[in-house]
Amino acid sequence: MRPVSVFARAVRLAGLAGGSIASMAALASDPVLAPYSDSPELRIEALSDTPAIRPRLRLQGNWPTPCLPEIDEIQLEGNELRIGLRSRKPLCARASVPFDIEVDLTAQLGRQWPATPLRVSVVTANDATAPSQLRGFAVITPQPGPRAVPSSGLWWPLPSDDAANPMAGTGFSFEIQGNTIAAAVLGHTGNGDAIWYFGTGQLRGSTTEIDLVAATRDGIAGERRASDDAVLTLEFDGNGRATAWLGQYERGENQPVLRQQVIALAHLPFAERTDGAAWQGDWVLLGATPGQPRSARQLRLRAETFLAVANYAINADDGSILRCERDPTAPKVAPPRRCRLTDAQNTLVAEFDAIDINRLDGFAPDGTPVQLIRADRR
Numbered sequence: 001m002r003p004v005s006v007f008a009r010a011v012r013l014a015g016l017a018g019g020s021i022a023s024m025a026a027l028a029s030d031p032v033l034a035p036y037s038d039s040p041e042l043r044i045e046a047l048s049d050t051p052a053i054r055p056r057l058r059l060q061g062n063w064p065t066p067c068l069p070e071i072d073e074i075q076l077e078g079n080e081l082r083i084g085l086r087s088r089k090p091l092c093a094r095a096s097v098p099f100d101i102e103v104d105l106t107a108q109l110g111r112q113w114p115a116t117p118l119r120v121s122v123v124t125a126n127d128a129t130a131p132s133q134l135r136g137f138a139v140i141t142p143q144p145g146p147r148a149v150p151s152s153g154l155w156w157p158l159p160s161d162d163a164a165n166p167m168a169g170t171g172f173s174f175e176i177q178g179n180t181i182a183a184a185v186l187g188h189t190g191n192g193d194a195i196w197y198f199g200t201g202q203l204r205g206s207t208t209e210i211d212l213v214a215a216t217r218d219g220i221a222g223e224r225r226a227s228d229d230a231v232l233t234l235e236f237d238g239n240g241r242a243t244a245w246l247g248q249y250e251r252g253e254n255q256p257v258l259r260q261q262v263i264a265l266a267h268l269p270f271a272e273r274t275d276g277a278a279w280q281g282d283w284v285l286l287g288a289t290p291g292q293p294r295s296a297r298q299l300r301l302r303a304e305t306f307l308a309v310a311n312y313a314i315n316a317d318d319g320s321i322l323r324c325e326r327d328p329t330a331p332k333v334a335p336p337r338r339c340r341l342t343d344a345q346n347t348l349v350a351e352f353d354a355i356d357i358n359r360l361d362g363f364a365p366d367g368t369p370v371q372l373i374r375a376d377r378r
Helices: 009-014 021-026 105-109 217-221
Strands: 042-046 056-063 070-077 080-086 097-104 118-125 133-140 153-157 171-177 180-188 194-202 207-216 230-236 241-251 256-266 281-286 296-302 311-316 321-325 338-342 348-355 359-363 369-374
Touching: 042 118, 042 133, 056 080, 056 133, 070 097, 070 105, 097 105, 133 207, 133 230, 133 241, 180 207, 180 230, 194 230, 348 369
Parallel strands: 080 118
Antiparallel strands: 042 056, 056 097, 070 080, 118 133, 133 256, 153 171, 153 256, 171 180, 180 194, 194 207, 207 230, 230 241, 241 256, 281 296, 281 369, 296 311, 311 321, 321 338, 338 348, 348 359, 359 369
16 A cells, blocks of 8 residues: 655655645645545556457545545547546545546557556546546556566656656666666755655566655654655567656545656766667677577677667677667657678678667567577676
């Protein structure tokens, strides 16, 4: 269960403006009423029976009154799903009551589950005319797809077109051991105080959700405050790219409200240049010999030939060439979105769609999984 919190430090960390409704109410002459429900828990899961034919979701949580909600809206754009819950009954008692709602996407939308992980936002309102507020979020798939192999190490928010990027100066550190991922978020509050989050979770396919515990200067020296804790949702797009949702709960007028910041992350090289020079060095190519999935051979890449600003080629000592293509919509420092390795006769050896500065994953022409892994020298 995620902690209820007054959205203090993470608001400043994520740059979300505005105080909580409870804070504004404290300035009024009327007495401040406690929220109907102190539990922000909202479970969003996929029901497992025939998900490809009849995709369904299950929403479970606590409603602030016995006047339980109904589905008010469902919108699906690409892989972004928005589900609205609303109670339209007036004059309900203040008593938290569990609710359990099943959402049949085929019946509601006439569409099947998208091929990519579904980003589900649940917004709620406890009044016929009240504005909807974000109550829960999850990135889920009916069945986990291929496992991501994100690199352990320091990850950074990609530059934003917004000069006032609230995540500037914030770092993320990931450590992956098997299916367990540990995350540390290093940042600062609007007052300049350092704040540090840590948590662990299970990597399911390419997604994970981690409850983060905060440790600030005051928290380390004195009593830790649960109000500083946060939740981190991650969707890895290959080995060196990810989308992160960092959020905390604040007390709303009658139920907890989730505040989030969406962050594009990348595992970046410690170098001034972010072109092919970051990939030069000694590598081991695994599985690329036809009929020998356990084969291995060494490549030495030399970043001497650059095709253009958007794309570049890296020569190898044996005549092979690694040609990489950037995402034109992403910042220039982002890893390429795909690379192709050809031999000296320009025959395709492998295509890589999961790119990192230390590991590239892809497939040979016959479908055999192939890895290109940096070889560190002692």
